[in-house]
Amino acid sequence: MPHIKLPEGFPGIRGPMAFSPTTTKPLRELAEVLLHAPNTLSPGERELIATYVSSLNDCHYCQSCHGSTAAHHLGGNFELVDNVKQDFESATVSDKLKALLVIAGKVQKSGKAVTSEDVERARRQGATDREIHDTVLIAAAFCMYNRYVDGLATWAPRDFEVYRAIGAKTAKEGYLRPGGEEPIGQEIRS
Amino acid sequence: MKPMFLPEIENSPQPGGRGDMIRLMRSSGKEYPQIWHLFAYRPKATDLLGGFTQEIMRGESPLSPGLRELIAAFTSAGNHCPF
Secondary structure, three states: OOOOOOOOOOOOOOOEEEEEHHHHHHHHHHHHHHHOOOOOHHHHHHHHHHHHHHOOOOHHHHHHHOOOOOHHOOOOOOOHHHHHHHHHOOOOHHHHHHHHHHHHHHHOHHHHHOOHHHHHHHHHHHOOOOHHHHHHHHHHHHHHHHHEEEEOOOOOOOOOHHHHHHHHHHHHHHOOOOOOOOOOOHHHHH | OOOOOOHHHHOOOOOOOOHHHHHHHHHHOOOOOOHHHHHHHOOOHHHHHHHHHHEEEEEEOOOOHHHHHHHHHHHHHOOOOOO
């Protein structure tokens, strides 16, 4: 049960987003710029960072949606997404992404936990300042999204197929698609 | 001021309001908050954060702007972020 009365039938962040359209617009646009718009980090890599941070924050809805979106960007590789969440250092991702995930994990604990050694490691693995910047901003933004979702105790479906469908649609169309605030089931029906 | 982790961000403020403020403060030798560099680096992303902040802090709400700023200040204190 959500802590406040939200429009019914909307899972996760879609409930408060439908409740408050004026704050929703910049939140959606930010997700689009951070995760979907062109960037030297692939959409799959950026979705993995978002998923990892959401899993550290124990946000079921966000880690499921973005994990599925990441998997669809990565050729349907859901196993890789699970490996990154459990132990990214031994997952088959680039050394650069591993170094960026270290930074993202630190941001999740506290911005002050990021050290110059963490930043150096990322640079040694070829990360640019822009990529380090974007990693920190994605991690910080997802702490906000995760807390928005769980701070209002929103409802999250448990059925994996729901997230498979949401991820497929988001990977293809991004975060600004019209009707993005529809109740659950839309992706499965369409 | 202590250098930031990412020199590229400090050294490449984009044209616009924040970049101008940085140049003004630098030329007068004054200190300024380094969050300005974050807002001047990738305006496409951070202007959205500005719009979000404006809406949530000053937009229509039964909570007064003062009360909303108090909530923000209290949370920032909890996060040990003095700025």
